[in-house]
Amino acid sequence: GQNIDQPTEMTATEGAIVQINCTYQTSGFNGLFWYQQHAGEAPTFLSYNVLDGLEEKGRFSSFLSRSKGYSYLLLKELQMKDSASYLCAVVDSNYQLIWGAGTKLIIKP
């Protein structure tokens, strides 16, 4: 079967750095997305990785290792508004999007 694993919940401190991991076992790989979802709101697109390496976009970076079936989202200089769920999703060999259950990130002052 196809599986995306993310931690259910993480806690971090304002101003710090946090890394949210995502491991996947899918039938093929054609890209990986990260989305942010605040409570009661729509998921919003953060990043897309299809090649190995690190993609940096402001305070957020996303890393991919296809050989390890692994990605992480790195959030720097955490702000209270970063409290949200972070969803990992993989495009499989049939170009279908497989979603993880999301990681709820709690930021404490």
Place this chain on the structure above:
Amino acid sequence: ETGVTQTPRHLVMGMTNKKSLKCEQHLGHNAMYWYKQSAKKPLELMFVYSLEERVENNSVPSRFSPECPNSSHLFLHLHTLQPEDSALYLCASSQSDRDNSGPQHFGDGTRLSIL
């Protein structure tokens, strides 16, 4: 106009009622999606309309019926729902080739409660 608009935001209905969820996208995208989101579970793709073709998920019960009259509008018709259908229903759109590499833009969802 925001990118993807869903109405209503909240819906409470009995199991014998018939209702419809509406989604409208103002982004000029060529694909639209319905998802079910339950607490602590992955997003479940229900239906996709891509390049005016409907891609059906065979595991979706027939009490859910999608309609896509044009590339900007998507409906989900509901009838004789069950309590386990209570969830957040999200609509999304994307400008996507068949490789699904385009990011999806989501609406805020309809919170559905079945009594």
